[in-house]
Amino acid sequence: MIPLLVAQFGVLLLVFVALLTSAAVMVYAERKVAGAVQQRFGPYLVGPKGALQPIADVMKLLMKETLRPAGADKWLFILAPLISVTAAFTAFAVVPFGSRTTLFGLLDEPVTLQVADVNVAVLVVFAIASLSVYGIVLAGWSSNSKYSLLGALRSASQMISYELSYGLSLAAVIVLAGSLSLREIVEMQGGYWFGFIPKWFVFLQPLGFVIYMIAGVAETNRAPFDFPEAEQELVAGYHTEYSSMSFAMFFLAEYINIVTVAAVAASLFLGGWQMPFVPELVARWSPEAAGLLTPVWFLIKVGAICFFYIWMRWTLPRLRYDQLMTFGWKVLLPLSALNLLVTAAAVIYFA
Amino acid sequence: MTELLTFYLFAAVAIVASALVVIRPKPMHSVLLLIVSFAALAGLYIGLDAPFAAVIQLVIYAGAIMVLFVFVVMLLNAHREDEKLGASLKGPLRAGVLLGAVLVAELVWALTRFGGGRGSLFARGAGEGPGEASVAELGRVLFTDYALAFEATSILIIVAMVGAVVLAKREL
């Protein structure tokens, strides 16, 4: 009935709206979890259990005055948050969040629940991670402020240092899976060993998973690697001179980056939209429903990883900048290279 | 039809961005415009059935080399252009632009002379070979036929790393 193109456009809109909503949910979850970790209530005044707090935050930010420093480069000052936000949204375009579905026969052909099914999807994620450095660098540079510049330089060098381990852990998964397409990697993780352990790559690549998570935290400038942001408490950061909507865009970009890193980790290591036993039970009742429930499993995994990120932020102390760089270059990079070597050797030996 | 349109779009963006790189006075703007040009070229590579090359172009050129340029521009605080383009070069500037136009004409003439037995270049499509090569195929050719160049490139990279560190040190 509904042509495929309309359905694909619907998937696009769904992903966009879902990402915006997830940023709002992340803001709320962060403050609630922070409250729980610190043994206090989080926000509880606005709405039931404080659930409308993100809306209040957005309205407050929208009503603030947008400032621009006198000596700032006008075009770059406006462009920097746009680059951050665009990169954050674009990286999610290649993540598969469900298997094919026809919405109970409403559509002519099954639509794949993914915005763009590229066959070099893992590399696209990596490319967009490299491009998101520019948002931060340009923000710091165009603010025409010494502290912004230093914060931006530090943040950019942190991000490109951890990109190496990020890429090498991705490469290990690619060697294991034999394909660069995220959809194929997720589909390869179906099935079980010994009948009850799902064939997720995290069981084959535990070190790779840990390295990917650490590099992901560093890439998104989250604690314990948020020195460039924490400078805001100490001196200044790359988004000091930004106010209201531009500031909101940087934070939106940060939360969506977290969601994207979590989504890619779930797809590569935790089996994506597959779940151990439940889909088979549902499929016996109705195969359509099993297909439509796959985004739910995906959301559960992404939510678990995001919760882990928030938990990490409010539990671990912040690393000093030189400790951060030493860790990235002298510990994480050799470990990820070793991981890649061992994975490649094992693949050749066992296959 | 759409293929021709996307080609014109990406080609126009690449050419305009590269022209602006040469024209704009501030180095930071030039760097960003060059990134735009690289992205347009990546689009052209996808049109040429080389998606892996396109992504590699984005990751390495736009994502790493240009970050290096941005770092250097930021560190050297090179936001003031020493002289505007052509401030002291009025005569040579005109001659230069003229010679540039002559170069374009020559290159276009020389490149489109190639025909031989395969017919004119503007008649035959650029995509009449087999479909796009898989990454596995690329890897296979890279590590068997071009293995020597591959190893030599790794030595080159190590030499460049050591050289860059030595050259930029304060005291040797």
Next chain:
Amino acid sequence: MVPLGHYLVVSGILFALGTAGVFLRRNVITVLLSIEIMLNAVNLSFIAFGRTLGTVDGQIIMFFVVTVAAAEAAVGLALVIALFRHRESLNPDLFTSLKW
């Protein structure tokens, strides 16, 4: 289908723009950027030819060109930093000690 000639014309124009940048700009960083434009023009024609001949050799050569460009940009920028420290300026016309 886009004819090969179109790609070669674009490559030629980009190469000429890069050459003009190398000769006309009085800022070392922009000269290096113009060299990168020239290398990209060459990459485009390599991949176009590789596609026409139906081999992957075009893409392989493009990888090597990109790698060499990366190494050259790194060393070139280190040189720029060293020069800037010496003379506090990025104008190549000022580095004329060896001129006779």
